[in-house]
Amino acid sequence: MIKTLMKSIRQYKKMSILSPILVASEVLVEIFIPFLMANIIDSGIMKQNLDYILRLGSLLIVITIVSLVLGAGASWVSSQAGAGFAANLRQDLFAHIQTFSFTNIDKFSTSSLVTRLTTDIANIQMAYQMLIRIAVRAPLMMIFSVIMAFNVSGELALIFVVLVPVLALTLTVIIKSAYPLFNLVFRRYDVLNRVVRENVRGIREVKTYVQEDNEIEKFEGASESIFSVFSKAQKIVSLNAPTMQFFLNAAVLLVSWFGAKLIVGGSLQTGELVSMYAYSNSILFSLNMLAMIITQIAISQASGRRIAEVLHEKSTIENPTKPVTEVSDGSIKFDHVSFHYLKEGKAPVLDDINLSIKAGEVIGIIGETGSGKSSLVSLIPRLYDPTQGTIEVGGCNVLTYDLKTLRDNVAMVLQNNVLFSGTIAENLRWGNENATDEEVLAASKVAHADDFVQELPDGYNTMIEQGGNNVSGGQKQRLTIARALLKKPKILILDDSTSAVDTATEKDIREALRTQMAETTTIIISQRIVSIKDADGIIVMNHGKIEDIGTHDELIERNALYHDINQYQTEKDGE
Ligand SMILES: Nc1ncnc2c1ncn2[C@@H]1O[C@H](COP(=O)(O)OP(=O)(O)OP(=O)(O)O)[C@@H](O)[C@H]1O
Numbered sequence: 395m396i397k398t399l400m401k402s403i404r405q406y407k408k409m410s411i412l413s414p415i416l417v418a419s420e421v422l423v424e425i426f427i428p429f430l431m432a433n434i435i436d437s438g439i440m441k442q443n444l445d446y447i448l449r450l451g452s453l454l455i456v457i458t459i460v461s462l463v464l465g466a467g468a469s470w471v472s473s474q475a476g477a478g479f480a481a482n483l484r485q486d487l488f489a490h491i492q493t494f495s496f497t498n499i500d501k502f503s504t505s506s507l508v509t510r511l512t513t514d515i516a517n518i519q520m521a522y523q524m525l526i527r528i529a530v531r532a533p534l535m536m537i538f539s540v541i542m543a544f545n546v547s548g549e550l551a552l553i554f555v556v557l558v559p560v561l562a563l564t565l566t567v568i569i570k571s572a573y574p575l576f577n578l579v580f581r582r583y584d585v586l587n588r589v590v591r592e593n594v595r596g597i598r599e600v601k602t603y604v605q606e607d608n609e610i611e612k613f614e615g616a617s618e619s620i621f622s623v624f625s626k627a628q629k630i631v632s633l634n635a636p637t638m639q640f641f642l643n644a645a646v647l648l649v650s651w652f653g654a655k656l657i658v659g660g661s662l663q664t665g666e667l668v669s670m671y672a673y674s675n676s677i678l679f680s681l682n683m684l685a686m687i688i689t690q691i692a693i694s695q696a697s698g699r700r701i702a703e704v705l706h707e708k709s710t711i712e713n714p715t716k717p718v719t720e721v722s723d724g725s726i727k728f729d730h731v732s733f734h735y736l737k738e739g740k741a742p743v744l745d746d747i748n749l750s751i752k753a754g755e756v757i758g759i760i761g762e763t764g765s766g767k768s769s770l771v772s773l774i775p776r777l778y779d780p781t782q783g784t785i786e787v788g789g790c791n792v793l794t795y796d797l798k799t800l801r802d803n804v805a806m807v808l809q810n811n812v813l814f815s816g817t818i819a820e821n822l823r824w825g826n827e828n829a830t831d832e833e834v835l836a837a838s839k840v841a842h843a844d845d846f847v848q849e850l851p852d853g854y855n856t857m858i859e860q861g862g863n864n865v866s867g868g869q870k871q872r873l874t875i876a877r878a879l880l881k882k883p884k885i886l887i888l889d890d891s892t893s894a895v896d897t898a899t900e901k902d903i904r905e906a907l908r909t910q911m912a913e914t915t916t917i918i919i920s921q922r923i924v925s926i927k928d929a930d931g932i933i934v935m936n937h938g939k940i941e942d943i944g945t946h947d948e949l950i951e952r953n954a955l956y957h958d959i960n961q962y963q964t965e966k967d968g969e
Pocket residue numbers: 500735736743761762763764765766767768769770
């Protein structure tokens with residue numbers, strides 16, 4: 395895991411090395427401050443030696459300034475290195491997620507990927523910053539303070555030999571009890587992110603179905619559960635402060651008690667006793683710091699594992715080594731294809747599909763919801779790979795194609811495809827960034843988007859809001875069809891993508907596609923028979939199998955399911 399994460403340090407390696415060096419120098423300088431103060435008291439103040447006080451006082455000022463500058467430098471360098479490392483890691487993770495197939499995304503779930511990209515990376519940033527600064531400072535400070543304390547008085551320093559292990563043990567118990575709770579918090583963040591994501595995406599549905607209260611309740615539930623676990627963890631961690639205070643007071647008391655005796659006995663001087671208080675503070679605070687860092691690092695270990703898990707994940711769909719870079723035509727062949735999503739053991743979503751479509755044909759697919767229509771077409775541009783069997787496009791197995799070539803040639807328009815923030819023209823050019831204005835216009839005309847776009851005050855320069863919320867459902871569908879057409883695909887798949895378009899316009903779009911995209915194989919998935927009845931062939935899907943293939947008239951004659959759907963829809967239209 396560490397090796398995987400460390401790859402993202404890159405240009406921040408130098409800063410990551412510089413930070414501990416600055417910290418170590420700071421500690422080395424700082425450690426002499428109590429020592430100098432002791433000398434000022436014992437050899438300067440007590441002996442009324444003004445010259446000595448001035449000399450050591452000046453040195454003390456210089457040392458303090460140097461230590462402050464080193465401290466500030468270490469803090470700046472470590473925060474730069476931490477933020478830079480986190481930025482690299484975030485970019486690497488994001489870029490890696492872009493290579494994922496749908497199967498990979500299904501495996502992690504989108505909300506969990508969002509948590510990993512945000513909260514988990516923030517944790518790693520914090521832990522890394524601590525690692526290259528405080529994790530160096532705390533043990534060094536502790537070790538040097540103990541050495542200096544022994545140097546001042548071996549007898550008094552024995553107090554720390556007793557106190558430090560007891561404090562260490564107490565802090566370990568506290569941290570061990572809080573750690574599992576902190577871990578749990580991050581899993582709860584996944585749930586919170588899922589609720590937010592669903593709500594933001596489906597805000598229209600939430601409003602139409604008046605589900606606001608329900609959504610607020612769901613959010614409050616997720617938020618409360620984070621709060622309750624977090625506050626339990628914090629309750630345990632809050633024991634740190636009184637524990638520390640207790641040990642600090644105990645140290646002051648013991649140092650004063652035994653120190654006073656040593657002063658009376660003449661083996662310790664006042665200044666040395668004062669420096670012992672300072673070293674005692676340093677030792678105990680450093681130990682507390684160390685405990686806090688260990689907690690943070692332990693917590694972020696879980697984050698690190700979650701990030702590394704994604705970085706280690708190999709895309710289930712990869713480019714072949716010697717890919718085919720041209721699709722000769724839009725013919726499609728399914729040979730004994732079966733498919734199921736992640737869960738092994740479940741009945742396949744597609745079962746032994748055999749199918750042959752000639753280039754330029756228009757094919758309709760109809761069937762009950764969940765019968766596998768979308769799954770069938772998603773195998774053509776390799777959004778998923780079949781579990782068994784082979785699929786050919788243009789006479790070549792889809793697995794042999796360069797992925798970009800294949801997906802550029804197989805354009806798929808879904809029912810709820812999204813538009814992105816930007817102008818209409820920019821959105822359409824997602825299909826082909828080099829498309830000329832004439833090509834944009836031509837594609838829009840075929841998709842019957844041109845009429846309404848021309849009526850907008852800014853025409854093709856009209857800004858689309860995020861998700862395309864400022865255009866109607868039918869307009870959005872027409873724009874997404876135009877966007878797909880700009881790819882000049884050999885195969886065009888319309889998956890229920892004219893459901894929000896009125897029947898007359900839909901008919902015009904189909905006719906335009908037939909006349910102007912005659913060489914493109916078009917697959918139309920629709921619940922409406924009227925949308926597919928003119929197709930060269932209609933596939934009737936039933937429970938993951940192809941129940942029948944034929945023309946409208948043939949199917950009316952021989953297929954009961956098709957006949958029933960047709961009758962039902964004709965009666966409904968009549969009403
Ligand atoms: N990403 C997924 N992970 C797991 N199962 C899925 C996934 N997508 C679809 N399914 C399941 O696969 C089956 C077929 O779904 P599919 O979307 O292909 O049907 P469909 O005929 O297109 O339905 P509809 O007309 O409602 O769009 C369904 O049982 C569905 O629950």
